[in-house]
Amino acid sequence: MTSTARILVVDDEESIRTLLAFPLRRDGHEVLTAADGRAALEIFDRSRPDLVLLDVMLPGVDGFEVCRQLRQRSSVPIIMLSARGEEGDRVTGLESGADDYVTKPFSVRELRSRVRAALRRAAMPAATAGEAPPIEIGDLVVDPDRRRVLVRGEEVELTHLEFELLTTMAYAPGRVFTRDMLLERAWGGAAYRERRTVDVHVLHLREKIEKNPKAPEYVITVRGLGYRFRDVDG
Template identity: 50%
Template sequence: MVTAPAKSRVLVVEDEESLLFTLAHSLKREGYTVITANRGDDGLKVAREQHPDLILLDVMLPGLDGIQVCRLLRRDSDVPIIMLTALGGEGDRVAGLDTGADDYMPKPFGMRELMARVRALLRRSGPRAAPDTGPSLLVSGDIQVDRERHEVTYRGAILRLKPKEFELLLFFLQHPGRVFSREQILDEVWGYDFFGGPRTVDVHIRWLRQKIEADPANPTRLKTVRGSGYLFEG
């Protein structure tokens, strides 16, 4: 059994009583502190009040469904979220990932695999250490990134970024003019053992464009290279 750090707290939002019990029991055996809710609105309230380290979120919930909860949480939180659902279609997976979920587990799922994904997301959810080499201050036009202070300035004002948005922007500023595939970006920014798919990159690119592009629908900096991936031009 792998023991989780004592600080790791997992919120489980699931309305199926037997599955909620099983999930809570399995997480506690792994060493996590577990918080539970069986309604979407209650889960949202608990998440905002208690700030868990990770959320297991069912899609089909009373009150608010999981998609709504995820969308509302992503307005002000970068907490890792794994969606759990009996809906296995591609459209359902895309909907969950588009609202900001980090991973997606269709029911029924194996508990060992779920626990592995929980561990991987918790390892990768915090800011990764920036490389020791290279300048501490990177500038591209009206964007300035201070690696040491973990701060971004855009057009003279402090820009509020989520941890992965900061890492993504830093990565592109360190490699201007180079095209990277989604898989390469996942490896470099999220880590090789991250379970989420390429849609995670697309979602974070979209969020970042909304903050550093004058017209996010027609980006001039963070560009899509059809069939290849993304590149950053200063």
């Protein structure tokens, strides 16, 4: 069972903040709320929540910019909320650094599921540390014990999900992972999630570890199926 957490709910509508906060408090979480982007950033710096539920359409500083600023400060799980379900908005949210994107209206069951999965992911490093040896292939070194990644001798900063995607594939070189398999491994399940989410995070991962992200050496696309990590001898 996921332990209780401090969760920041950011939405400009009081009714939505109340709707989101009620089931989270019932699950035992401490819930903080903010009605705009600037207040959200101030509360985050003061209280350091364990997870952020962030609406896109905010007065002043919008949710995408708040997400970018939060991501510069922390690897805290961020779930973006929006009434706009267009693919472009979802991609923008993920590219801003969000871990997940939920389109309104959504069910309380879906919300609780996503929050539980995000908190489980965030708690995973301490539980898995020391169980797997470092991987060294080409110019890439992946050290799961320290959750460090080196590329050509330089450490690169990966988000939690990018690291999970990389280690999932790197410890099974040559194996093809479908998007559903990667959603299950990194996000804790494919329910409610779009497969495009995987593609956006793989794109960011490639930008950080590949010499040429458009011609990747490590994370290879398997057309029509998903992705695989290069073979050790490849």
